Amino acid sequence: xxxxxxxxxxxxxxxxxSPTNIPLHQHLAExxxxxxxxxxxxxxxxxxxxxxxxxxxxxLGLAYNYxxxxxxxxxxxxxxxxxRQRDPPAKACVLYARLLLRAGDVQRxxxxxxxxxxxxxxxxxxxxxxxxxxxxxxxxxxSDTVDGKMRLPAGDYPTNLAExxxxxxxxxxxxxxxxxxxxEEIRMKIILPMSQPDLFKAYGKSxxxxxxxxxxxxxxxxxxxxATAGEVKAGFLAVGISDVLDMWIGNSEKNLHELFxxxxxNKPCVVFFDEVDALGASRSDMRHxxxxxxxxxxxxxxxxxxxxxxxxxxxAATNAPWHLDNAFRRxxxxxxxxxxxxxxxxxxxxxxxxxxxxxxxxxIEFDKIAxxxxxxxxxDLKAIVDLAVEAKLRDxxxxxxxxxxxxxxxxxxxGQVKPSTREWFATARNYALYSNQGGVYDExxxxxxxx
Numbered sequence: 001x002x003x004x005x006x007x008x009x010x011x012x013x014x015x016x017x018s019p020t021n022i023p024l025h026q027h028l029a030e031x032x033x034x035x036x037x038x039x040x041x042x043x044x045x046x047x048x049x050x051x052x053x054x055x056x057x058x059x060l061g062l063a064y065n066y067x068x069x070x071x072x073x074x075x076x077x078x079x080x081x082x083x084r085q086r087d088p089p090a091k092a093c094v095l096y097a098r099l100l101l102r103a104g105d106v107q108r109x110x111x112x113x114x115x116x117x118x119x120x121x122x123x124x125x126x127x128x129x130x131x132x133x134x135x136x137x138x139x140x141x142x143s144d145t146v147d148g149k150m151r152l153p154a155g156d157y158p159t160n161l162a163e164x165x166x167x168x169x170x171x172x173x174x175x176x177x178x179x180x181x182x183x184e185e186i187r188m189k190i191i192l193p194m195s196q197p198d199l200f201k202a203y204g205k206s207x208x209x210x211x212x213x214x215x216x217x218x219x220x221x222x223x224x225x226x227a228t229a230g231e232v233k234a235g236f237l238a239v240g241i242s243d244v245l246d247m248w249i250g251n252s253e254k255n256l257h258e259l260f261x262x263x264x265x266n267k268p269c270v271v272f273f274d275e276v277d278a279l280g281a282s283r284s285d286m287r288h289x290x291x292x293x294x295x296x297x298x299x300x301x302x303x304x305x306x307x308x309x310x311x312x313x314x315x316a317a318t319n320a321p322w323h324l325d326n327a328f329r330r331x332x333x334x335x336x337x338x339x340x341x342x343x344x345x346x347x348x349x350x351x352x353x354x355x356x357x358x359x360x361x362x363x364i365e366f367d368k369i370a371x372x373x374x375x376x377x378x379x380d381l382k383a384i385v386d387l388a389v390e391a392k393l394r395d396x397x398x399x400x401x402x403x404x405x406x407x408x409x410x411x412x413x414x415g416q417v418k419p420s421t422r423e424w425f426a427t428a429r430n431y432a433l434y435s436n437q438g439g440v441y442d443e444x445x446x447x448x449x450x451x
Contacts, residue, residue, distance in 0.1 A: 003031040022052050029061055038069050056082065060092055072099055083112075084257070084307070090120035098128065106132060166237060166266055169230040176220060176227045177354055177378070178347020182338050186211065186228050189336060190313040194232050194268055210302055210314040210333050212276070214321040215340035216424035218379025221317035224340075225272040228315065234268040241278045244294075253297040260301045260312075267311035276316035277323040295325055302333040319424065321440070322431045329440070339443035342377050342421045345370045351378055352410070355385045362404035369410045375419040387413035 011028040018024060025048030032041035045062035052058060059078050066075035076099050082092040093116035100109035110132045117124045173183050189209055193200040213221045222238070229236035239259060246252045256279075263269040273279065280295055301307075302314060316334060318324060328334050343351055348370035356364060373381065388409040396402050429448060432441035445451035 003034060007031060008035070020051055022048060022055060022058070025051070026055075026058060026061065029058075029065075033061070033065055033068070038065055041065050042069070056089060060089060060095070063092070064095055067095060067098060072102060075099060088119075090116040090123040093119070094123050094125060094128070097132070101128075101131060166235045166262070166269075167226070167229070168233075169226040169236050171223075171227045171230045173227050173231055175354060176224055177351035178343040179220065179224060179340065182213065182224065182340055185336055185338055186224075190228065190270075191231050194234075194311070209335060210316070211336040211338060212321070212324075212328070212334035213315065213317045213338050213340050214319070216342060216377055216421040216428075217319050218377035218420060219340050219342055220378045221340050222272065222274060223378070225270060225315045225317070228313070229270040232268055232270075234270050234313075235263070235266040237263055237269065237271045239271065239273050241275060244279060250293075252294045256294065256297050256301060260307070263312055264307055264309070268313075269311070270313045270315060273314070273316040275318060276328075277318045277320050280325050280328050281323055295327070299327055299333065302328075322435065337440065339447070341443075341447050342375055342419070343381075345374075348373055348376060348381060351381050352385070355382060356405065359385075359389065360402060360404040362406055364405065364410065365407045368407060369414060372411055372414045373419075375421050376417070377419070377421050380417055380420055383417050384410060384413045387416055 008028070008031055011024060011031065015021065015024050015028065025044060029041050029044035029048060032038075032044055042062065042065050045058055045065060048058050049055065049062065059082060063075045063078035063082070066072070066078070075095070079092055079096045079099060082088055083096055093112050097109040097113040097116065100106075100112060113125075113128060113132055176183070189211055213224070215221070225238075226236055228234075237259065244252055244255045244259070246255060259271070263271045280298055281291065302309075304312075314334070317340075321337070329337060345367070349366040352364075352366050352369055369384075373384070376384075388405055391409060391413070392403055392405060425444075425448065428441070428444050429450075432444040432448070433450070436442070436445075442451065
């Protein structure tokens, strides 16, 4: 029923008597909106929000009022704030879909509409769904539905959103050679808190957090991250630079936010950022503001200001930690910074043994090969195995018989590979000696025996 002018007058008089009555303020604003008196309704919403600035229904009402007045930017500011909440109101997602549709972003609008009706089927809007070209929730009696829902055709899903493949790794630390110190840090940071939550809760320690791993390339940082997820039976999101960066202003930040939201929906979850310095480069080195906005978004997501990061482990790897913005090293963000060195002798023997598992081999002396490969990374060791296997394959094709790998084959292959870590240490040494504020790179000095 559309309210009358007399009803509006009565509401105003009631508010004179009870000026802090929020339900009365909301009723007046909604009544004015129903009458099409949008400017008066906007003023009523603003008055109410001055008293209750965090009232969700009032904020949503004002956002819809702005939408009706074609004040799209003002409406979008409110809606984006609402949908960043841990459990965003479904109505806010529907209004966001309307704003996106009005801006011409049909695919993202369809995605938001679908999320809204999944959260609350009562928010389904047939006219909006028809405009978006998607189907919403239907009656149970509809013969074309399954459990009251209509399947969206594959073509209706947005393809330009930051949607990441969630893995469920089956590998564990037992399959990672060496890196005992790094494994122990990760156990304390994520594995034990998740396996013994009551003990850690008693000391006020939360589960999750951030760990930054740095060191020469090819030393197993990515593999270790997958094994971490496997240890705790958690989801795993591997994120590359191209998954986040977008040429359009603001889209990179949206992609990053959506990534964290997906991880939060799948707790416990390990999110791994490879080459994180490309996403979090030092802001003092930037000429343009776009990169700064992305870093600010990244820091905000790590802090969990508007969302709960409990049960979320953020692992990041970089070969150039000196290019990473210092703000990422603050406690509560990447509060563990771990040096991942090339594997030592026992670790190299263990890695070779793991790499040769399942391959035809006979009497391999792993320690002997390990002694021939100082400074070799895990990737270098894999190159040795690949070269030895290729040589055996050539022999097998010539002779017609399969011959097992032997120690001499791997030693010969090792002579053809140069350790790739030397170039990295040449650069790292200078930073460790001359730009080591706070002792960040003491581990490098220790490894190089310079301290």
